[in-house]
Amino acid sequence: MLPGHNHRRYGKGLKYFTLSFSNIVVADPNYFHGEHTYAMLAIGWVAAPSVMRRKYILSSNITLHYLRECRSFPRAAPGAHAGRVRRPTADKTSIGLTFRPNLLPSALMPPAEVKLEYDTKGMPFRRLGSSGLRVPVFSLGGWLTLGGTVVGDPVKDIIKTAFDNGINMFDTAEEYSKGKSEEEMGRVIKELGFRRSDLVITTKIFWGVRPGPNAGGLSRKHIIEGTIESLQRLQLDYVDVIFAHRPDPNVPMEEVVRAFNYVIEKGWAFYWGTSEWSARDIEEAHHIASKLHLIAPVAEQCQHHMFHRERAEKEYSPLYKHYNMGTTVYSGLAMGLLTGKYNDGIPEGSRLATIPQLSNTAKNLQSEEGLAKIGKVRKLTELAEKELQCSVAALALAWLVRNPNTSTVILGASSPQQVVDNLKALEVIPKLTPDILEKIEKILDNKPTPFPTNSRPPLDFFGRL
Ligand SMILES: NC(=O)c1ccc[n+]([C@@H]2O[C@H](COP(=O)([O-])OP(=O)(O)OC[C@H]3O[C@@H](n4cnc5c(N)ncnc54)[C@H](OP(=O)(O)O)[C@@H]3O)[C@@H](O)[C@H]2O)c1
Numbered sequence: 107m108l109p110g111h112n113h114r115r116y117g118k119g120l121k122y123f124t125l126s127f128s129n130i131v132v133a134d135p136n137y138f139h140g141e142h143t144y145a146m147l148a149i150g151w152v153a154a155p156s157v158m159r160r161k162y163i164l165s166s167n168i169t170l171h172y173l174r175e176c177r178s179f180p181r182a183a184p185g186a187h188a189g190r191v192r193r194p195t196a197d198k199t200s201i202g203l204t205f206r207p208n209l210l211p212s213a214l215m216p217p218a219e220v221k222l223e224y225d226t227k228g229m230p231f232r233r234l235g236s237s238g239l240r241v242p243v244f245s246l247g248g249w250l251t252l253g254g255t256v257v258g259d260p261v262k263d264i265i266k267t268a269f270d271n272g273i274n275m276f277d278t279a280e281e282y283s284k285g286k287s288e289e290e291m292g293r294v295i296k297e298l299g300f301r302r303s304d305l306v307i308t309t310k311i312f313w314g315v316r317p318g319p320n321a322g323g324l325s326r327k328h329i330i331e332g333t334i335e336s337l338q339r340l341q342l343d344y345v346d347v348i349f350a351h352r353p354d355p356n357v358p359m360e361e362v363v364r365a366f367n368y369v370i371e372k373g374w375a376f377y378w379g380t381s382e383w384s385a386r387d388i389e390e391a392h393h394i395a396s397k398l399h400l401i402a403p404v405a406e407q408c409q410h411h412m413f414h415r416e417r418a419e420k421e422y423s424p425l426y427k428h429y430n431m432g433t434t435v436y437s438g439l440a441m442g443l444l445t446g447k448y449n450d451g452i453p454e455g456s457r458l459a460t461i462p463q464l465s466n467t468a469k470n471l472q473s474e475e476g477l478a479k480i481g482k483v484r485k486l487t488e489l490a491e492k493e494l495q496c497s498v499a500a501l502a503l504a505w506l507v508r509n510p511n512t513s514t515v516i517l518g519a520s521s522p523q524q525v526v527d528n529l530k531a532l533e534v535i536p537k538l539t540p541d542i543l544e545k546i547e548k549i550l551d552n553k554p555t556p557f558p559t560n561s562r563p564p565l566d567f568f569g570r571l
Pocket residue numbers: 246247248249250251277278351381382407408435436437438439440441442443445447455456457458499516517518519520521523524525527528
């Protein structure tokens with residue numbers, strides 16, 4: 107019982123209350139696990155309207171349970187407000203009651219027919235940074251491939267192969283193939299009849315799908331409009347994680363943090379993250395979130411592979427320690443280079459042969475730097491085949507997962523076979539002994555120098571602070 111609340115009897119000994127000056131947490135009984143609180147009631151209610159008396163009971167302390175069955179919730183389109191009483195902003199001083207829209211209950215209802223049950227197939231899971239979300243160490247992404255070079259049934263084959271082999275996390279972005287990636291992914295998720303709660307879906311907002319002064323970036327306008335459009339293309343009520351695909355120096359950080367907080371409050375995403383933000387920008391976002399009691403980013407989607415290490419292994423190292431930041435790392439095979447497929451030129455049909463905007467990357471392979479990388483790939487191939495009986499691709503991917511700061515490695519694949527081949531990395535992870543890791547370092551010769559420790563030795567092999 108809270109002082110200042112006027113409780114009355116409701117039915118068989120249950121109580122509802124009229125409300126006075128306090129903050130009240132409203133929870134849906136079907137999702138009431140403590141953290142699934144639905145809304146904050148702001149100060150200022152003197153008496154509950156009669157409509158509320160019928161709908162809420164007081165069950166314990168300050169928790170109000172919504173009496174309606176989830177199944178009777180009207181299904182709301184993304185963007186629609188479904189609560190009876192609305193509050194226009196997340197500002198704590200507003201008067202009124204806001205509900206998370208009715209998206210979650212209906213979204214979590216099983217599809218008409220669940221055609222595919224999820225089996226982890228032994229896939230290891232990690233927490234995504236500081237969040238409670240568990241992600242598979244290998245996920246699958248759609249940049250350039252799904253909805254781009256691969257469309258129609260082959261997309262379904264790739265996603266189904268991944269799912270059948272334990273991958274339940276799929277990454278896309280509003281910008282990938284100008285929205286086609288999200289469309290294809292959404293179509294396939296529906297057609298394959300996955301249970302939504304089995305999946306972890308991530309998308310990213312920044313570049314938009316069309317030109318226009320407000321059609322991209324991280325303004326509140328684009329974050330919110332972009333999210334709604336992404337959900338429509340994906341035919342989903344929510345994504346699990348939404349990323350800011352790049353930093354936007356032209357938008358105040360408070361606006362960015364508030365907008366992602368709003369997206370989460372609306373139920374359109376559970377968590378938010380950053381992609382290719384500097385450590386300084388991520389720090390600023392955390393600072394603002396902490397100061398204003400808003401939701402902070404939980405993960406960074408960064409490029410990380412054997413030839414690209416500085417940011418993930420050095421610049422972010424304080425963030426792993428201070429914020430337990432997670433990473434969903436991309437281009438783990440350096441777009442195919444670490445499979446050895448470019449050792450003797452550019453094969454027909456490969457990414458570097460088919461994507462015009464990568465023509466410079468293709469050309470650079472013939473530069474001194476490019477040839478040096480190919481030389482290292484050859485040496486790594488020898489190590490992988492002779493000492494570990496695996497492909498160089500499996501070695502390169504296992505090496506990423508071996509890093510404790512990696513939450514998930516997002517695979518890219520243009521065929522189902524590539525997914526199967528790359529998942530062989532799971533068998534290689536336990537074989538990466540300190541001795542093998544040293545041999546890899548010797549070949550790569552590019553380990554980032556750790557921040558100075560003033561003669562105190564680093565704590566472990568990865569140079570964590
Ligand atoms: N946040 C960001 O800014 C950002 C940027 C880039 C990517 N990402 C995410 O990360 C995901 C993965 O990135 P990525 O596609 O660059 O990853 P990647 O693993 O470095 O490259 C994947 C490509 O390499 C080739 N490949 C993969 N496995 C192979 C194998 N076993 N044998 C031969 N070739 C193989 C395939 O290309 P071909 O067969 O076509 O040659 C495949 O599409 C993306 O889909 C996206 O979700 C995010």
